[in-house]
Amino acid sequence: MVKIVFYEDRNFQGRHYECSSECADLSPYFSRCNSIRVESDWWVMYERPNYMGYQYVLSKGEYPDYQRWMGFNDNIKSCRTYSYVSGASYKIKIHERPNFGGQMMEFMDDCPSIYDRFHHHDIHSCHVMDGYWTFYEHPNYRGRQYFLKPGEYRRYSDWGAIVAAVGSFRRIVEI
Template sequence: MSTVLGADGVTRSCSVNPAVTQPIGGQRLGELRVRRPTQQFTYHYLTPTPLEIHFLQLKDDGHSLPTTFHNNITFYEENHFQGRCYECSTDCADLHSYFSRCNSARVESGAWVLYEKPNYKGYQYILSPGEYTDNQQWMGFNDSVKSCRAIKNVYGNVWKLRLYERPDFGGQMVEWAEDCPSVYEAFKFREVYSCMVTHGAWAFYELPNYRGHQYFLERREYPRHTDWSAATAAVGSFRRITEF
């Protein structure tokens, strides 16, 4: 049981049960109970690994309450978690003052996008919780990591996107809700010129079987492939981001 102090100064309490109901898609459905002086609310979340409640923002009207989970990643200059390191728990547009290169990383919680250059530019690498003893484990093209973002607001059990073979949502459209190791085998085209992500977060890959350049897509519209920072419209595979 944890105590939470709301913006109005009224003390609430919350308790977290990480596995109170049935597994869903390999993940366990956990339960979060929040108690106000006169009301109690129950929320559910999917958790493949233990999640830490970072804070709760309680609305004065007592309606649905968003939860924010703690994100944490540690960067190391050398392979196998050696050399200078830097622990990060929030988005950072410029990491160059904390380390000069990155050859290994530990993602303790949350999912992250690493960028080759400052201000979220350059090559992208999408990391789920785990240990990465060298940068080849995240398919790094070099040892440069100069900015990072925590992937937010994607907890849930629904993923859906629409792929279009022409810019501005023209041409053939395909709606999909699962991982796809080969776009050509599934849809008979190799290029995606625009996309709508309606649910969840996704990773695009330039080549089949989740290889090549990576691109992070969140819930929004992408009228052109350049909107997800791709130099070309080639999409060989894509997958849901499900591990947090």
């Protein structure tokens, strides 16, 4: 069974809430979130209700405080779950301009530094052909996170970003 447990206090203390499916508004269940146990699958946490605000992509494991999931604060107000598909393939095309314009590069594996491979700091659009991916604001998988599933993202705001800065990205693979 898919499950995640949210705790109001650090180190899995205080009031808690168990969740087994996506939830657009977690506000009725807890006021803050300082630790999380992910018991199965991949989860995307959102800072605000209705899948808005900062995103955090978490795999199975224990996160005793919000810094462990690279959180900026203790606000988690909505969540979604995604199951890993065995034998999944991965393919993404990134573009330097909106609407798939400018230079394009295709990737099938993780990229710890977009600048080193693409020679650009900004990604304005992308097409996720296969698999689930996480974009990170900075190189080496640091900073704000953005979850991308298969589809077309004509501008960076389509994946929830405020600016086009993408420093690295990686595939979401089996745990």
